[in-house]
Amino acid sequence: MRQCGLRFSRCPVQLVQDLEATQVELGGLHARDQLAWAEERFGAQFAVTTSFGTQSAVLMHLLVGVAPKVPVYWIDTGYLFPETYRYAAELTSSLGLNLQVVQPELSPARMEALMGRLWESENPDDLVTYHRLRKVEPLDRALDDAGVSCWASGVRSRQTDNRAAMQPLERLRGRWSLRPLLGWTRRDVFYYMEEHKLPQHPLFEQGYSTVGDWHSSAPDDGQGRASRFGGRHQECGLHLPETLVEGAGI
Numbered sequence: 001m002r003q004c005g006l007r008f009s010r011c012p013v014q015l016v017q018d019l020e021a022t023q024v025e026l027g028g029l030h031a032r033d034q035l036a037w038a039e040e041r042f043g044a045q046f047a048v049t050t051s052f053g054t055q056s057a058v059l060m061h062l063l064v065g066v067a068p069k070v071p072v073y074w075i076d077t078g079y080l081f082p083e084t085y086r087y088a089a090e091l092t093s094s095l096g097l098n099l100q101v102v103q104p105e106l107s108p109a110r111m112e113a114l115m116g117r118l119w120e121s122e123n124p125d126d127l128v129t130y131h132r133l134r135k136v137e138p139l140d141r142a143l144d145d146a147g148v149s150c151w152a153s154g155v156r157s158r159q160t161d162n163r164a165a166m167q168p169l170e171r172l173r174g175r176w177s178l179r180p181l182l183g184w185t186r187r188d189v190f191y192y193m194e195e196h197k198l199p200q201h202p203l204f205e206q207g208y209s210t211v212g213d214w215h216s217s218a219p220d221d222g223q224g225r226a227s228r229f230g231g232r233h234q235e236c237g238l239h240l241p242e243t244l245v246e247g248a249g250i
């Protein structure tokens with residue numbers, strides 16, 4: 001953990017006052033050093049999330065190089081591709097991830113019986129509700145239960161308009177959100193995976209540049225997240241503030 005040679009002095013409670021300076025500091029650090037920064041500052045209150053999508057291997061590989069015991073939270077929505085489940089098993093085994101699987105309280109069958117196939121609705125609020133029930137609430141509940149106060153994800157600024165406005169570290173739904181790969185390009189991701197011989201998601205070779213739930217992802221000619229949900233929705237809600245992930249109750 002100390003191999004990167006970094007030493008950090010500010011404790012988490014000081015980050016609010018020093019946030020602007022901290023964002024500048026983090027922006028100048030390599031992704032692995034940002035992860036080391038968070039692990040040293042937050043200790044057992046730090047975690048990482050993954051979707052086991054087409055670029056997930058990069059953040060997982062960086063993490064195990066500096067803090068292999070940090071828990072990795074993965075949301076199993078119940079609607080993932082079979083290839084994603086197998087890819088998750090492969091990476092978890094080969095990298096030795098401390099994987100924590102998160103699942104919604106409602107099974108897919110129960111949700112569809114009570115509320116229908118929300119992703120097919122023409123009402124945009126139904127898609128917000130889908131994301132809230134299957135992703136946002138399960139993850140927030142798991143992080144709350146584990147006492148996590150800072151979580152890192154693999155979002156990149158060029159993926160969506162929302163992410164283009166992000167800072168390396170911000171408050172999000174009651175905890176700190178760290179984005180070590182925020183400044184990375186597709187080229188950066190490609191060459192890192194090539195250099196470290198990381199396995200690619202099986203669907204990448206079939207034209208999927210982004211992989212989420214089976215009903216929201218398709219071969220996309222490199223459009224990335226702009227192709228999600230037929231182009232209607234780029235974000236799943238995990239990286240949006242509370243006001244944009246609220247939806248109707250069951």
